[in-house]
Amino acid sequence: MGKEKDYRKEYSISSKWTDINSKCHQFQEVFQRNWDNMESGQNDANVITRALEEYNATKDTFTYLRCWELLRGSPKWANVPTITSSVRRKSKRSKTSSSVDPDTPTSDARNVNLNIIVDNEEDLELEQPPGRRSAKNKRKKAESSSSNHEILKQDFEEMNRRLQDIRDLGDRRLQTIEERNLENKKFVAIQESRQIEKDIKFLSKPIDHLTGDALILAQMRREQIRRKYGL
Missing domain, CATH: 3.90.20 (Hemagglutinin Ectodomain; Chain B)
Known part of the structure; x- marks a missing residue:
């Protein structure tokens, strides 16, 4: 990655990746469920929109859409099953653990090319800012x-x-x-x-x-x- 001005240490990248990994995994579950129930005439953009609305309504504002778009092409993220109790427990352990388990494929930051992660957090925001969505909802x-x-x-x-x-x-x-x-x-x-x-x-x-x-x-x-x- 080089030693540019915004260089981040390995621990900083791993810490950020834990949050990205957890939320992207949760969003992939919501997306996959909506994809499986996709109605005739809908496309990928419609499913993403419905998944964002469901995630934002049931969990929190999803700010890692671009990271998820980069990760969704990986075989590890394909056809993620719906949430089960074991998945919830696993997600909870990954949040409370003080270190990252290197044997867990979806929690190892070394398995992902860190060069494609945008350091500027503003680029990780949704393409449609909440303020604009709020104004659009008010107009509607x-x-x-x-x-x-x-x-x-x-x-x-x-x-x-x-x-x-x-x-x-x-x-x-x-x-x-x-x-x-x-x-x-x-x-x-x-x-x-x-x-x-x-x-x-x-x-x-x-x-x-x-x-x-x-x-x-x-x-x-x-x-x-x-x-x-x-x-």
Whole structure:
């Protein structure tokens, strides 16, 4: 590596590698699980995005994406199985151990070409800084809020139109009922007028020529008509 200004000692590299190795291994497990469950039409970039979202939501912000991209091509990192209890215990031992086990392939910094590790920690950050992602999420929330407001406005207007249609229908039905009642009153008045004409005509007819039951019924009918009109 040479003795440049930013030269790091072997212990410094090994110490940094322990953290990189552990987090890259955890991220590879998340990535592999999403890759195995990849839906039709998705590509490698979609899987990486989903894996980053899951890792950041369940663990912590993953800042070693470029290191992982360099390591993922190695056979040691291919098809990493999902997390098991033994893997968790192994990861825990690797974090608490005071020295690096040289027999463990995935924990030996000498197995990795240190020349490809970027010394500048700023280069190890995600390509999309959290601040930019936060601004993007805020824009999405604002757009979503605006869209939801427009949807609610359209629903409210549709509800008003439906209520107005119901009111108009009720007014038309009430008007129809009133018209029918008016027609019924007119019909009743006509019937009553006709009945009066019949009663007057019956009273004006002579009944002297009747005898027996016919005479009795005619007299009873005349009496009913007189009581009806107060005659």
